[in-house]
Amino acid sequence: MFIGSFKYSVDSxxxxxxxxxxxxxxNPEANDTFxxxxxxxxxxxxxxxxxxxxxxxxxxxxxxxxxxEESTFKRMLLELAAEDKLDSQARLLVPRNLLEFAGIEKxxxxxxxxxxxxLWNPEAYDAHKKESEKPYSEIAKQVxxxxx
Amino acid sequence: MFIGSFKYSVDSxxxxxxxxxxxxxxNPEANDTFxxxxxxxxxxxxxxxxxxxxxxxxxxxxxxxxxxEESTFKRMLLELAAEDKLDSQARLLVPRNLLEFAGIEKxxxxxxxxxxxxLWNPEAYDAHKKESEKPYSEIAKQVxxxxx
DNA sequence: TTTGTTGTGGGAAAGAGTGGGAATAAGAAG
DNA sequence: CTTCTTATTCCCACTCTTTCCCACAACAAA
Numbered sequence: 001m002f003i004g005s006f007k008y009s010v011d012s013x014x015x016x017x018x019x020x021x022x023x024x025x026x027n028p029e030a031n032d033t034f035x036x037x038x039x040x041x042x043x044x045x046x047x048x049x050x051x052x053x054x055x056x057x058x059x060x061x062x063x064x065x066x067x068x069e070e071s072t073f074k075r076m077l078l079e080l081a082a083e084d085k086l087d088s089q090a091r092l093l094v095p096r097n098l099l100e101f102a103g104i105e106k107x108x109x110x111x112x113x114x115x116x117x118x119l120w121n122p123e124a125y126d127a128h129k130k131e132s133e134k135p136y137s138e139i140a141k142q143v144x145x146x147x148x
Numbered sequence: 149m150f151i152g153s154f155k156y157s158v159d160s161x162x163x164x165x166x167x168x169x170x171x172x173x174x175n176p177e178a179n180d181t182f183x184x185x186x187x188x189x190x191x192x193x194x195x196x197x198x199x200x201x202x203x204x205x206x207x208x209x210x211x212x213x214x215x216x217e218e219s220t221f222k223r224m225l226l227e228l229a230a231e232d233k234l235d236s237q238a239r240l241l242v243p244r245n246l247l248e249f250a251g252i253e254k255x256x257x258x259x260x261x262x263x264x265x266x267l268w269n270p271e272a273y274d275a276h277k278k279e280s281e282k283p284y285s286e287i288a289k290q291v292x293x294x295x296x
Numbered sequence: 297t298t299t300g301t302t303g304t305g306g307g308a309a310a311g312a313g314t315g316g317g318a319a320t321a322a323g324a325a326g
Numbered sequence: 327c328t329t330c331t332t333a334t335t336c337c338c339a340c341t342c343t344t345t346c347c348c349a350c351a352a353c354a355a356a
Contacts, residue, residue: 008303013344017303035151040285057149059295060262068188071261073291076277076284078260081151083169088347089303095152157314161334165313168344236337237313 001025002112007122010108014099015091019110022117023090034092037081041128043111044094044102044119049083051115094119149173150260155270158256162247163239166194167258170265171238182240185229189276191259192242192250192267197231199263242267
């Protein structure tokens with residue numbers, strides 16, 4: 001699983017290294033291929049191929065192109081989506097429009113989120129934490145009760 | 149699958165390049181042949197031949213010519229439909245009336261929508277996004293819950 | 297110290313997007 | 327039916343971007 005946080009940098013071509021710790025947890029069947037897209041907040045989500053297909057794609061495939069609400073959502077999700085394979089230096093090329101969406105320039109905060117990886121603008125992440133009005137303990141109680 | 153967005157241009161003859169990324173996902177059986185028609189909103193839909201036949205045509209075939217509403221829909225869909233094969237530069241010739249329908253002139257935004265490709269007037273797309281009253285996170289939650 | 301790994305940077309070759317001209321076909325006019 | 331004009335199709339060429347590969351420095355392990 002992906003856990004922990006790392007402060008890396010984005011080079012001039014938009015490449016981001018995937019931490020070595022994370023690479024060890026990617027299934028061989030993912031074939032070093034990842035899918036990225038916007039998160040539901042201002043960050044970038046990165047999924048290993050196998051997980052993307054199982055969890056995300058399966059659900060997207062159920063949406064109907066002739067339903068306006070469903071196709072609108074699909075459009076928003078896929079507009080900023082991209083597929084890429086790690087290069088020989090274990091980096092991913094992140095599209096410009098995705099970096100812009102997340103407000104990432106030189107510095108990037110890489111977060112492990114169990115099955116997926118998130119990329120944040122470091123300052124934006126700090127701000128996001130402060131904005132969250134409820135304390136961790138309160139959210140924890142509320143959200144985790146559903147999963148018991 | 150077709151994902152991501154690209155800003156390309158339409159040349160004076162009405163030709164539009166299909167992004168290289170997209171070409172890799174077109175089945176050989178499609179034989180570089182595509183079907184285009186109007187979208188359910190103000191954009192152009194482009195389907196690889198195999199998907200058009202399997203998914204779209206099959207549904208159109210189910211419509212009843214003796215039902216006024218169904219035959220009206222069919223008429224609107226097929227009026228602007230066209231078939232074309234990629235030229236040696238991997239471009240499609242898009243009919244004038246389709247470009248007019250979508251309000252596309254010089255610049256075009258190409259969107260990957262999983263199984264199909266959409267062409268938009270860039271400004272129209274921005275406007276369309278702003279019109280959408282609900283934020284992404286809300287639509288995401290609402291739509292994706294249906295697919296669980 | 298030596299060896300291997302990891303994050304970062306950059307250059308060269310191949311590929312992709314765009315524009316335009318020549319050849320062919322289609323249509324209008326005489 | 328022939329001729330002229332217009333439109334379409336096919337092919338070539340240019341330029342910029344992307345991709346692939348090599349190299350370096352910092353750090354850790356042996």
